[in-house]
Amino acid sequence: MTETQVVVAGAGPTGLMLAGELGLAGVDVLVVERLPEPRTRESRAGGLHIRTLEALDQRGILDRFLERGRRRRNVHFSGLWLDVSDVPTRHPYLLVIPQSEVERLPAERAAEVGVRLRRGAEVAGFTQDGGGVTVELADGSRVRADHLVGCDGGRSTVRRLAGIDFPGTPATMTALLGDVELAEPPSGDIFQERREHGTFSVLSFGQDWFRVLTNEFDHVADRDERVTLEVLRDALVKIAGTDYGMHSPRWISRYGDAARQAGSYREGRVLLAGDAAHIHFPAGGQGLNTGVQDAVNLGWKLAAVVRGQAPDRLLDTYQAERHPVAARVLQNTRAQTALWRVDAHTSALREVLGDLVGIDRVRLRLAGMTTATDIRYPMEGTGELLGRRVPDLALDRGRVYDLLHSARAVLLDLAGHPSLDAVAAGWADRVDLVRARPAEGSDPGADAVLIRPDGYVAWITRTGGRPDPDALRTGLTRWFGPAGPLVGGSGRPHQAAPDRNRSASQLR
Ligand SMILES: Cc1cc2nc3c(=O)[nH]c(=O)nc-3n(C[C@H](O)[C@H](O)[C@H](O)COP(=O)(O)OP(=O)(O)OC[C@H]3O[C@@H](n4cnc5c(N)ncnc54)[C@H](O)[C@@H]3O)c2cc1C
Structure with a gap:
């Protein structure tokens, strides 16, 4: 039987990102993926939002994505455009990039940090006991691990086998998507219209091919009904009055607005992330982004527990932090599909909201929600x-996100507080004490901050304040376990964590 520390089920964007985070922390990971080959023709998602771009930047791998994508200054809420160019971030844009790239690049990264990926391997069952999980694959082989994470998509086998419920609201409409060529395309990169029988969009991907999307309301297609070019053509002609000379489909798919969320993200040693934990209409392009951010939240916590660096209850904070985030995404996508309806009352409501998004505070509120930059975890x-x-403050050398490349926690002292040394010494093997000065002109809004590996602030001393050592000790213990040398872990040898090329001492 193969042994590993964590089995990740599913090599979609969530599973691959999680595997990379675990691998970076020196955890032995095996990803098992049902499909024998990567999905290259099918590319559902098309955009990375600001918080996802920042998460990639925190790991030093954003450039690979930027090279492959195009930047747009607008995101949208139910088709109402929201300019994000003044959101306070280094990356105030949507990066338009096919999902196939958002799977290829994390797969490349995961391999670099020692993750093993087994394709054509489908999780068919598992049993868990006090010491671990035994995962059964469809070919009859078994893998023993400390934990299993189901990143196996909306119809998650892991979720079902774990007996985790998936409550929510059923579909009320039918959407079709086709990546096709058009003999007579409409003008512009993005063409969107609302008509009597529904809404449609035509997005130009360049090089003569287009994504055609249709939304029909109060009609839910039978799941077993085949989706063909003719079905898409009929829907487009019904709504738009033309098929724009559609031909040569690369991929055609149907989806709906069912919105469901796992009642629990954890059952013992089994966890869920990404679409396995939440599904909703892809309004505003938030699904993949939420999954990748689940992975960044879970990765360092699971790594710490597996390596014996933190108590098991740290894993409960994953659900406490991420369940409300996805619940809010489900709510905002329900609101977006409701606003997409084409009746006179909804059109009137859109007009009102269209006017309101012209107010900066309203626009920024919706932009903060869509781009996940307004998240505040309870602390x-x-x-x-x-x-x-x-x-991502500029420092006298480098910037804050550079400090997070190796996914270790950072106690950042921006004002030279010697009292921090004695406290930090107890966690020196898990937390880097970094002394730096803000670059000229940058306002940190704090004298010292404890930054978790996922880039969230866990303790702070305000500008001009005196650090409270007791509060710092409490924060360090809560997130990184008790002070002193590490004990415990899975009992299996770890892989050495990759070279931490920026040690704290370099910045002191
Ligand atoms: C039309 C459309 C447009 C979208 N646009 C956007 C967008 O712009 N932005 C955005 O953020 N999101 C968007 N989404 C949503 C996004 O595609 C999903 O949220 C995202 O793919 C979820 O990633 P995941 O890794 O959690 O799951 P998935 O991508 O579904 O990956 C799950 C993986 O698990 C594998 N698997 C399944 N069962 C097993 C098993 N038993 N054993 C082993 N492996 C298994 C599957 O083969 C698959 O590779 C869109 C979705 C649709 C339908």
Whole structure:
């Protein structure tokens, strides 16, 4: 029987990102993926939002994605455009990039940090006991691990086998998608219209091919009904009055607005992330982004537990933090599909909302929600930054996100507080104490911050304040376990973590 520390089921964007995070922390990971080959023709998602771009930047791998994508300054809420170019971030844009790339690049990264990927391997069952999980694959082979994470998509086998419920709201409409060539395309990169029988969009992908999308309301297609070019053509002609000379389909798919969320993200040693934990209409392009951010939240916590660096209850904070985030995504996508309806009352409501998004505060509120930059995890203490993503402040050398490349926690002292040394010494094997100065002109809004590996602020001393060592000790213990040398873990030898090329001492 193969042995490993973590089995990740599913090599979609969530599973691959999680595997990379675990591998970076020195955890032995096996990804098992049902499909024998990567999905290259089918590319559902098309955009990475600001918080996902920041998460990739925190790991030093964003450039690979930027090279492959195009930047747009607008995101949307139910088709109402929201300019994000003034959101405070280094990356105030949507990166348009096919999902196939958002699977290829993390797969490349995961391999670099020692992750093993077994394709054509389908999880068919598992049993768990006090010591671990035995995962059964469809070919009859078995893998023993400390934990299993189901990143196996909306129809998750892991979720079903774990007996986790998936409550929510059923579909009320039918959407079709076709990547096709058009003999007579409409003008512009993005063409969207609302008509009597539904809405449609035509997005240009360049090089003569297009994505055609249709939405029909109050009609839910039978799941077993085949989706063909003719079905798409009929829907488009019904709504738009033309098929724009559609031919040569590469991929045609149907989906709906069912919105469901796992009642629990954890059952013992089994966890869920990404679409396995939440599904919804792809309004505003939030699904993949939410899954990747689940992975970044779970990765360091699971790594710490597996390596014996933190108590098992740290894993409960994954659900406590991420379940409300996805619940809100489900709610906002329900609101977006409701607003897409084409009746006179909804059209009137759109007009009102279209007017309101012209107000900066309204626009920025919706933009913060869609791009996940407004997330605030519950934390004890006070301070505007507490629980929020740390700003990527320019330092006298480098910037804050450079400090997070190796996914270790950072205690960043921006004001030279010697009292921090004695406290930090107890966690020196898990937390880097970094002394730096803000670059000229940058306002940190704090004298010292404890930054978790996922880039969220877990403790803070405000500008001009005195660090509270007891509060810092409490924060360090809560997130990184008790002070002192590590004990425990899975009992299996770890892989050495990859070279941490930026040690704290270099910045002191
Ligand atoms: C039309 C459309 C447009 C979208 N646009 C966007 C967008 O712009 N932005 C955005 O953020 N999101 C978008 N989404 C949503 C996005 O595609 C999903 O949220 C995303 O793919 C979820 O990633 P995942 O890794 O969690 O799951 P998946 O991508 O579904 O990956 C799951 C993987 O698990 C594998 N698997 C399944 N069962 C097993 C098993 N038993 N054993 C082993 N492997 C298994 C599957 O083969 C698959 O590779 C869109 C979705 C649709 C339908």
